[in-house]
Amino acid sequence: MKRLILLFKRKKTLFIFLAGFACTLILIYPFNKAVSYTSTDNYCNSCHVHDHAEDSWRLSAHVNNKSGVVVHCVDCHLPPKEEGYLKAKAYHGAKDLYGFYFKDSADYKWESKRTAELANTFTYESSCKKCHSNLYPATISTKGADSHMHYENHNETMTCLNCHMHTGHYNPNYQHAQNQSFGDEEGPKELFTEATTISSFENYVENIPGSSVSFSMVAIDGGEFLLGSPEDESYRRKDEGPQRKVKVSPFFMAEVEVSWDEFLAWFGQTASEGRKEAETNLEEVDAISGATPPWGAPDQGWGKGQRPAITMSHHAAVQYCRWLSHVTGKTYRLPTEAEWEYAARGGKQTAYPFEGSPKDYSELSFWNKWLGVDTAVIGRYVSYKANSNGKSQLADMVKANPYGLKNMNGNVAEFCSDWYSADTYKNYKEEELIDPKGPSRGREHVVRGGSFRSDASELRSAARSYTETKNWLKTDPQMPKSIWWYSDANHVGFRVVCEVPENIEIK
Amino acid sequence: MNKMKKNIDRRKFIQNASMASAVGALALGALGSCKSAKTPEELGLPPLRKAAPKGKKLKAGLIGCGHRGTGALLNFLSAGPDLEVGALGDVFPEKVASVRDRLSKYKLSVPDDKCFTGLDAFQKVIDSDVDVVLLATPPYFRPDHFKAAVQAKKHVFMEKPVAVDSVGIRSVIASARAAKQMGLNVVTGTQRRHQRDYLACYEQVANGAIGQPLSAKAFWNQEHVWFRRRQAGWTDMEYMLRNWNNFYWLSGDHILDTHIHNIDVVNWFMGKTPLSATGYGGRHRRETGNQFDFFSIDFNYGNGSFSHSMCRQIDNCSNGVGEMVMGTKGYTNCRDKIFDLNGNIIWQYQYPLDKEGNPTTKVKVSPYIQEHIHLVTAIRSNIYVNEGERTALSNLTAIMGREAAYTGKQITWDQIMSSKSKLGPDKLDMNTVYDAPETPIPGTAIKNTSNSH
Numbered sequence: 001m002k003r004l005i006l007l008f009k010r011k012k013t014l015f016i017f018l019a020g021f022a023c024t025l026i027l028i029y030p031f032n033k034a035v036s037y038t039s040t041d042n043y044c045n046s047c048h049v050h051d052h053a054e055d056s057w058r059l060s061a062h063v064n065n066k067s068g069v070v071v072h073c074v075d076c077h078l079p080p081k082e083e084g085y086l087k088a089k090a091y092h093g094a095k096d097l098y099g100f101y102f103k104d105s106a107d108y109k110w111e112s113k114r115t116a117e118l119a120n121t122f123t124y125e126s127s128c129k130k131c132h133s134n135l136y137p138a139t140i141s142t143k144g145a146d147s148h149m150h151y152e153n154h155n156e157t158m159t160c161l162n163c164h165m166h167t168g169h170y171n172p173n174y175q176h177a178q179n180q181s182f183g184d185e186e187g188p189k190e191l192f193t194e195a196t197t198i199s200s201f202e203n204y205v206e207n208i209p210g211s212s213v214s215f216s217m218v219a220i221d222g223g224e225f226l227l228g229s230p231e232d233e234s235y236r237r238k239d240e241g242p243q244r245k246v247k248v249s250p251f252f253m254a255e256v257e258v259s260w261d262e263f264l265a266w267f268g269q270t271a272s273e274g275r276k277e278a279e280t281n282l283e284e285v286d287a288i289s290g291a292t293p294p295w296g297a298p299d300q301g302w303g304k305g306q307r308p309a310i311t312m313s314h315h316a317a318v319q320y321c322r323w324l325s326h327v328t329g330k331t332y333r334l335p336t337e338a339e340w341e342y343a344a345r346g347g348k349q350t351a352y353p354f355e356g357s358p359k360d361y362s363e364l365s366f367w368n369k370w371l372g373v374d375t376a377v378i379g380r381y382v383s384y385k386a387n388s389n390g391k392s393q394l395a396d397m398v399k400a401n402p403y404g405l406k407n408m409n410g411n412v413a414e415f416c417s418d419w420y421s422a423d424t425y426k427n428y429k430e431e432e433l434i435d436p437k438g439p440s441r442g443r444e445h446v447v448r449g450g451s452f453r454s455d456a457s458e459l460r461s462a463a464r465s466y467t468e469t470k471n472w473l474k475t476d477p478q479m480p481k482s483i484w485w486y487s488d489a490n491h492v493g494f495r496v497v498c499e500v501p502e503n504i505e506i507k
Numbered sequence: 508m509n510k511m512k513k514n515i516d517r518r519k520f521i522q523n524a525s526m527a528s529a530v531g532a533l534a535l536g537a538l539g540s541c542k543s544a545k546t547p548e549e550l551g552l553p554p555l556r557k558a559a560p561k562g563k564k565l566k567a568g569l570i571g572c573g574h575r576g577t578g579a580l581l582n583f584l585s586a587g588p589d590l591e592v593g594a595l596g597d598v599f600p601e602k603v604a605s606v607r608d609r610l611s612k613y614k615l616s617v618p619d620d621k622c623f624t625g626l627d628a629f630q631k632v633i634d635s636d637v638d639v640v641l642l643a644t645p646p647y648f649r650p651d652h653f654k655a656a657v658q659a660k661k662h663v664f665m666e667k668p669v670a671v672d673s674v675g676i677r678s679v680i681a682s683a684r685a686a687k688q689m690g691l692n693v694v695t696g697t698q699r700r701h702q703r704d705y706l707a708c709y710e711q712v713a714n715g716a717i718g719q720p721l722s723a724k725a726f727w728n729q730e731h732v733w734f735r736r737r738q739a740g741w742t743d744m745e746y747m748l749r750n751w752n753n754f755y756w757l758s759g760d761h762i763l764d765t766h767i768h769n770i771d772v773v774n775w776f777m778g779k780t781p782l783s784a785t786g787y788g789g790r791h792r793r794e795t796g797n798q799f800d801f802f803s804i805d806f807n808y809g810n811g812s813f814s815h816s817m818c819r820q821i822d823n824c825s826n827g828v829g830e831m832v833m834g835t836k837g838y839t840n841c842r843d844k845i846f847d848l849n850g851n852i853i854w855q856y857q858y859p860l861d862k863e864g865n866p867t868t869k870v871k872v873s874p875y876i877q878e879h880i881h882l883v884t885a886i887r888s889n890i891y892v893n894e895g896e897r898t899a900l901s902n903l904t905a906i907m908g909r910e911a912a913y914t915g916k917q918i919t920w921d922q923i924m925s926s927k928s929k930l931g932p933d934k935l936d937m938n939t940v941y942d943a944p945e946t947p948i949p950g951t952a953i954k955n956t957s958n959s960h
Contacts, residue, residue, distance in 0.1 A: 136685035138658045142674070145681040152684070480925065 035086070038093070044073040047100055059170035071131070076168050079124040088124070109389050114171075116488075119161050123168070128160040147477045154474075162475040162488075173301030178293050178478075182267075195328035201250060201506045203404070206498075209327050211265035216255040217498055218404045222248055222506075225342050226349055227433070228425050229462035233351055234358040239422040240462045246433045248342045250506050252498040253335065256395035256406050257414060258320070260304030263312065266320050267291055290323075291316050291484035295476055300490050302391045308412045308493040310392060314445045314467050316484045317415050317494040324496065331499040334417040337424070337446045337464075338436050339497060344409060344449065344461045346402035351460045352409065353401040354381045361456035373456075382410035382459055388452035392491075409449050409459040412493035416446040420466035444469060451491035467492075544714045552706050553881045553892070557872060559587025562887030566593030568637035568661075570629045570652055572602040575666055576643030577609055578875065579696070583641060583664065584615075586879035593637035594621040596628030598644075598748060626936060633659045639882070640664070645751040646759050647671050647931055650678040653895070657686045662886055664879065666696040667767050668902050669895070671759035673926035676903045683895025692891060694882040695898040697771050701881060702874035704843045704856040705772070711854050712776055716845050717834030720777050723814035724831040725769035730822045732761070734795045744939050753796025754943050755909075756930035760798040762788075762912075763905045766818035769830050770908070771901035772841050773806075773814045776832045780900050781806035781814070781907070783919045788912030790946050792821050797946045804908035816908055915949030 037043060045054045057063060062071035078088050135148040151158045166174045192207035192214070207214045228243040229236045270290025291312070298311040312320070317334060324332040335343070346353040354377055361378050363369045363386070375386050381401070383393040392412055400406045408414075419442025421427070428436060438446065444466040450459035457463075472489035473481045486492070500506065547555075569580045572595055584590050592610065595617050597603045603622050610616060623631040629652045633640055640656045642649055642665035650670050656663050663686070670676045686693050699705045712720070735750040751757035758764050774780055786804030793800045801819040808814065830841040839845040843856035858866045872880070885892040907923040932941040 134685055134688035136681040136688075140681075142678070146677055149677060149680060149684075 039074045041072050056169040062168050076123045079126050080130045083126050116161050175296045208265050213261045213265045217252040218255050222250040235457035239464050244425050246338050253343050254495045257308035257493045257495045259306045260309045263309035266323050294485040310493045311486050314415050332496045335497045337416045337418040340416050340448045358457050384410040384454050413447045413451045414449045415494040418446045420444045420446045453491045550713050559880045559883035561588050564589040565638045566591045567639045568594040568632040569641045570596045570632050571644035572597035572606040577606050579641045579643050582875045583879045586883050594632045594635040596623040596632035600624045645757045647757045650675040654682045657682045662692045664694050668759045668763040672928045672930045674929040676899050679899045680896050687893050692885040693893045693895040695894045698874035701877040703870040718836030720832050720834045722833045723773045725773045725816045727766040727818040727828045728826045755798040762802045762909045767905045770905050772830045774901050781808045783807045784907045784911040785917045786911040797943050802912050913947035
């Protein structure tokens with residue numbers, strides 16, 4: 001015993017080292033075991049049972065391919081081994097455990113999580129590139145090589161998922177090609193031969209000649225209001241001020257945003273370039289040019305019909321109005337920003353045209369996010385983030401504002417005719433403005449109203465935003481890029497206004 | 508221990524070397540602050556060996572047996588030990604014969620079954636067990652040949668120009684990036700980048716000898732170049748191929764074919780590619796083909812920086828070939844002299860001396876061989892080189908200038924980078940009927956779309 005103690009004393013360091021080494025081994029072995037056990041597809045899929053996660057993966061090119069290669073869950077959803085694998089695993093694992101034990105899978109809006117933005121937070125670019133190190137393999141097409149070059153030359157803004165969203169989880173509706181047959185499916189229906197004639201300043205229903213499509217227009221009395229928001233309004237941004245007194249002349253405004261039915265009536269009658277010869281009839285449209293076929297599915301696979309039309313460019317919306325004016329003999333156009341806000345307010349100077357303040361509804365507030373929000377009122381009037389499941393909604397899902405207009409503040413954001421400037425209100429020189437039209441020139445146009453993606457703070461009647469042409473065309477692989485369709489803006493559409501004909505008397 | 512010693516030796520060497528260069532720089536007085544001066548290695552300049560190191564035997568396949576192809580092959584063979592010729596290919600049999608004849612003077616031969624002719628000869632050369640391919644056909648063919656070589660995992664030496672249009676340029680960039688992933692070395696025939704005086708001068712300029720580069724001039728003005736008259740029995744296609752140097756769908760025009768060297772040097776010294784081009788050009792004296800015989804282009808490098816680029820192939824005019832870059836502190840001919848703003852020489856390249864002790868005007872190792880030494884050294888000692896994309900971008904710069912002159916319009920970098928322009932017929936065989944477009948007239952639409960029958 002004494003000898004042993006002596007030995008221990010003499011070789012103390014050695015003993016401590018050996019003991020430490022043994023402990024490490026004992027710890028590392030099960031740790032590695034645990035890491036690999038919790039990294040199998042079976043383990044992942046045992047909890048991730050939501051919405052066909054496993055089925056869509058099995059159908060995807062990552063499993064269902066001729067080469068026999070199977071790309072496992074952790075291959076994409078965690079970074080490569082050398083680049084923070086364990087750290088990311090600990091982070092996602094902790095989040096998943098919390099979700100599994102404290103939340104109900106049915107409460108998640110899985111549909112709304114299937115966007116390129118979110119997908120980028122669940123997958124790792126470095127993991128894509130670990131396997132796909134050569135972006136120019138022998139089999140790639142010229143178009144493919146051009147697209148990969150575009151990606152590499154813009155790698156600070158582009159990600160693999162911009163184009164390859166559905167590589168890991170199959171989506172039958174996804175199409176990465178010019179959609180030649182877009183809008184073709186409409187069968188023969190009874191066609192209107194004439195547009196509606198209006199004889200007084202009252203609501204009317206417009207019929208689009210040569211189509212079976214009609215839509216409701218609401219007469220909006222002229223009046224005076226304060227454009228912009230007061231400085232004490234919650235979540236107000238600087239470009240909403242200073243408030244200006246504005247006089248607006250009477251006009252008609254569409255009850256709802258332009259639907260796919262309406263938009264496709266134009267597309268079907270005018271779209272020419274690149275479309276089938278038989279459908280081209282340029283004489284009839286009097287040289288108002290029509291859009292080229294879109295890339296992929298502009299309706300995002302959410303359905304067309306009465307759902308608001310989306311992803312068309314501002315230019316396309318303006319052309320639509322020109323065409324609509326031509327076929328109906330009236331003057332349709334995009335609303336000015338002032339008209340839009342006047343109509344959205346419905347006579348109210350509060351943040352919303354309904355009860356409640358942004359503070360009550362916004363999930364930007366920490367307490368609201370954790371304690372939950374009473375959405376009963378706001379949910380009746382607006383389609384937005386909290387009630388839309390990440391996609392556009394049918395127009396009649398909500399109640400109208402005091403002027404009889406639906407979803408001004410939500411569903412899809414809407415183009416205005418004005419150029420955008422952060423200083424628009426400041427730069428108006430007059431004391432009282434009459435039908436202001438915004439700056440005389442600019443780069444981007446005003447976009448108003450929140451969308452199905454928006455937090456309640458962005459639904460405020462005074463909230464302003466604008467087109468982001470470059471960003472919204474990021475993944476359009478065509479050269480030059482389309483002037484008709486935004487490849488990366490599925491939350492924007494528009495609403496038409498009609499000018500009051502001169503012969504109509506307004507009481 | 509051994510490793511440590513090596514490290515110390517290396518450190519010592521670096522110390523000594525930097526001392527030496529510091530002293531040298533002081534003596535010449537061209538470098539503002541010698542402490543921060545970057546070494547050639549840090550500047551990404553090629554190693555300047557007298558010959559490639561020993562190593563695995565390398566066999567080269569030559570695709571395109573014309574004048575430059577023959578030269579490139581001989582340059583390759585003289586770059587170091589154990590370098591051989593493995594195969595020859597050309598569209599025309601007598602071209603292959605002439606290379607074999609030339610090789611026989613060096614007691615070298617290529618067996619019959621490694622000599623290929625016809626339009627598909629390139630693929631046969633690539634597939635004939637060679638390690639390196641030398642691409643020296645008219646540039647119209649280069650993108651496809653380069654792609655085929657990379658996909659067959661061959662190291663590549665390719666002549667400039669590397670393409671005649673934007674579609675070709677993008678293909679070359681894609682293949683160059685694929686080559687990088689596959690570890691295949693690529694050297695291009697922009698030999699000024701391997702010419703010792705240019706390299707030494709660049710080192711000075713990159714270390715601030717002329718301050719910040721502001722403007723530049725590039726010029727290649729010479730007499731008329733070779734052309735062939737049509738002979739009886741030739742199809743249209745055969746005539747154009749034999750007289751390729753005068754048809755722009757095959758040559759890219761002479762702003763690509765020769766002037767590209769000067770344009771490449773300006774891009775190199777300016778450290779960027781231009782944003783747009785505006786220019787003139789025309790055809791006065793050329794006897795055959797459809798291309799211009801002069802160009803004058805203003806390349807816009809942004810922030811007021813520009814380069815005036817000119818090239819001409821007309822007899823009895825003032826001639827000259829070279830570059831000039833002007834900076835905030837001085838200017839340089841990019842080759843052997845740097846001047847201050849008063850015209851005093853502040854740096855001069857020391858050329859080797861001849862037998863009588865007088866300085867010569869030639870560098871020690873011909874740049875045409877130096878570039879092959881670089882390629883072989885890269886293959887044998889695992890220092891990677893890939894000049895494909897860099898040369899493609901200078902090539903695209905030249906295309907942007909050419910299109911500016913052809914159309915009379917300003918052409919931007921983004922336009923030319925994404926242009927769908929593709930010259931020449933869709934498919935090509937000896938009997939393809941292809942109406943080469945008329946010489947472009949500025950201010951009118953160019954009729955150069957594919958119209959093969």
